Amino acid sequence: MPNQPSTDPTELKIFPRNLTARADYIVRGNPTNTRPESGVDNCFPGLEFDQRNLDKAFFPGFIFEFHRDDGAIIHRLAPSAPAVDSGLTEGDLNPPLYLWALNGRTMKDQTGGNIPIFFFDRLEGLEVWRRVHDLRHERVAILIGPTSGLFVQIPSDSIKKLNDLYKSTNVNSYVERDSQGKLQWAVFAGERAPYLDPETGVIDPSVYGPGELTRSLCVPWQYDFRDCGCFYWASNKPDIVISGDGLHEQLNFQRLDRTSDPPPSDLPTYLERRPLEISYTALLSGAWNTTLPSVLNDRESECFVPPPAPDVPRLMTRGEVIEELKYLSTVEHALLVEYLYAHYSLNAPPALPAIGVSDQTRRIFAAADEVFRIAVDEMRHLRWVNEALNLLGEGPVTDRAEIIGRVPEVRRPFQLNPLTPEQLQWFVDIERPSQAINEGIDGMYVRLHVSIDRQPALFPERKRLIHLIKLIIDEGGDHFRRFQTIQKHLSDLPPEQYLRPLGEAPADSLLLKSLLSLSDQNYAVVLGYLLTSFLLGDRAGGINIEDSRRAMFNVHDTNHHLASRGVGAKFNLPTPRAPLPRAAAITPEIAGSLVDNLQSSVEEALASVEDVGGEDERQLVTRQRRNYEGLFRQMRRRALKYK
């Protein structure tokens, strides 16, 4: 082979230039964005690297300090500093000497009169540093004096001297003292000091001692609570909190006074605030652990007591868990439908017009909207239960429970009721969080949760199962609270004002009959969609939100249309034209024909509405057709995955 690896290390260099080339090859080592110049503009507060530290030794023999509001000072003088030869002493640094001005190039093409002089009067340290940082690695001249840049009037003869020295080739210092020998100002010139090793390009360890580069960085992982000036860390650290009793908001989490009532207010500036906070030393020596309370949901709490573990008399077997999940799937389905029906019974439009809405309509709408959202959640629960069944190797269940609830207080047959106060109370009760087993829906899941969690040997899929069940339990608690909110929305309205009568369609109304039949077909599509997605299990890539939205949109569209005409949707379960397939037996052909059947039935129903309806119905049909076309195409695409 002519092409053996080259032994000359300077040969065969390959650098990616365009984006695909750069993305193609993973280069070992630190990426370019770890270089100092590409940091997160690193000096305030210095998230990964504080560049002010890097430039503090920019002038030979001096160590500057830029971390001050009143300018930059000389912090230290190296014994070997050239300035020492000009008579500068440690004694001159107390009180400190400030950097007043400097002369030097920041760009190569600056020549003659274009070479800038930077004046630092009235600039804080950060601003001074920004100018210093831009200097080229060549001759610079600096002017220093004993007054803070905030107040100084820079003498004109000192500027002239600065300029002279910068241009001079052999003079490097000038110190002006008064008759008592007190330093008035001084000018020094020299090469800007390098801080990188010329060979390796890394920061020269002989220039900086340990800790010198990192000293001013944030320590968010330690005790940096209220001090974080940019609020960067506040998202996962308490800084401003609510008192334990919930009465006082906007409290400083680090406040020293933890007994006064009311507690002291937080103060806006650091200097005002700092003396009223627990000191860093105290925090470091353990106050954060002994004095500062836990904070949950922004609220201080003196103690956190986990709820007692539920008492489960007997753990369920794997078979019982599966049976229970199958039952719960039918319950979720039943609740979904009951909530939807309750939603349609409320006297509110499907969407709130932008103007001209009375307060009462607004409240009824808010209640109706909340019920609808809960119904949408139930659809998600139905999916999660079926995912759980899939994990356990079982086929999907989309049947609807005929009896809901296990204990007598909430147990009753499935029924379509308007959202009367009694019905609403039943919804609250069935969703009530419970640590007791077998009350309400929540209780049924709690028992499953405990049974699966405590028997890892029986449930190798435990990790994913627990996750799904936990999601349902958590959302159940949320539903309980949301139904209570709905009770509040409606509490001072008489039911006849917020309910609309939902009756039967008159026998002679062809239009209403065709809409009812469309409603049933819309419902059948939703069930068909869910079934085909569940059958796919993992291969479905989850339920496509857009597709389920399309399916639900049409159900909603028809049923609102009916409800506005005083007729309630029936939610008749579809009578399958062919027996529903089992997961193992499904093929692209079976799935495809399922979609065909759904499509032809729903198209029949749409066509009959179109035949007997007016302009409103024609628009409804156009909308729904457009929606269905996209949905069925997606379903057909998915059908191909059943291989």
Added chain:
Amino acid sequence: MCAQLHPTYMAELRLFRSSKGPHLFVTDGSRIYDIDDCAERRIAELINNPPQDSGDIPKDRDLWDAIGVFCDSAMPRYIDKESLSPPPLRSISLNVAQACNMGCGYCYADTGKFGGSARIMNEETARIAVDRLIAESSPKSDIVVGFMGGEPLLNRRVVHQTTRYAARVGREAGRRVRFSITTNATTLQPEDAELFAQFPYTVTISIDGKREQHDEVRRMNDGSSSYSRLLQGLDIIARHGRPRHLSARVTVTPRTGDLLPILDHALSLGFDEVGFAAALVSADPSLAFSADDFQVFLERMVVCGRKALQELSAGRKYPFGNFETALEQIHRGSHRPYPCGAGAAYLSANAEGKLYACHRLIDDPKFEMGSVRLGSNFEKRAEHLSRSHVDLIEPCRSCWARYLCGGGCYHEVSRRGRLGCDYIRGWLEFCLYAYAELSSFRPNYFNEPRYVWEKVSNPTTISN
């Protein structure tokens, strides 16, 4: 074992030089590397004496191994021989007027009639086409509705109503809809300019040069000057509303002459972008390019390209469309086995609502792909895409430029064959050089937001 596709590295590698030194263009993934003289020498050896035992497309590993660079990546190829399955649609163009008020000698569309009779699209068909686009596109993607012809503004009412309809149903369906129109601007009215400014429109106007040059080929049906009316149209745009993007398209014929003066002239009229296209399929055969004309065309394009490179390097704007688009594609490493989105995410509807692969292939039964009423024909689109994969086409499959070029315009190839391959390679070679220069001397150019990004990132934006 895979079939033998590329027996040599010739089709996979291209060496070129800029003032920065030697570079390597790797066809798969359109990757560009800076290399040193030693690597250049070894790759040249490899291209001239490829290893005999390797029959299949070489993998990266083979390449880097062969030139002696250690590499542990065994990535699969960016482009394999699988043809694209028809993706969801992203754009449909509507040939709203298959008729024109001009009679340009080189018109590929037979002034919009495509060999048939003059007719216009009715409003219902246009609406159905929009519904079709929404139904057949991914719910997550933006969509583009284009208006073509003929001269689309001869059917002004449908352009206006369809724009508003599409914007409305798009909004209801939660989709962003953008629009494009290609017009001669001779009948442009204030309300058109207002429409183009109100909705996100890309407006492309045809202009062939200064007055005499333009009027020589682009005549009104009554023989009067179309240039004067074009200027009036531009004036209306300036006064009544400027679209988000206003571009000029120059059709080049063998008689056109130098291109740089035309480019500068069109830019002086205030276009956001000016691009050239060679007339290959022309009603008047004397106006169509022959293989020989391409050599001159290449030289003249490169003159424009050099000017653009010089201007862009100096930090000035110079929106020479062919050049900026090519540079962006090269920078991004654009690589695709098809020349454009035709028949894939892009379809074009004729006046009756029949769908075709693109607006140039209207009424061509070989490229018919369903209808707006019954839906696009998935099988025909799939068949078209499997037939057109550039790795299956001779002589494309042994050309290094194939994933940048994609195999050439379907319309031109079907009518004239591939006459312009040397021109395309020559132009791309110049653009590769220009990319290496510009990315060295003004790297920030590629970080600046420009319209061209959007165009490049969306292969179905309708051009010409």
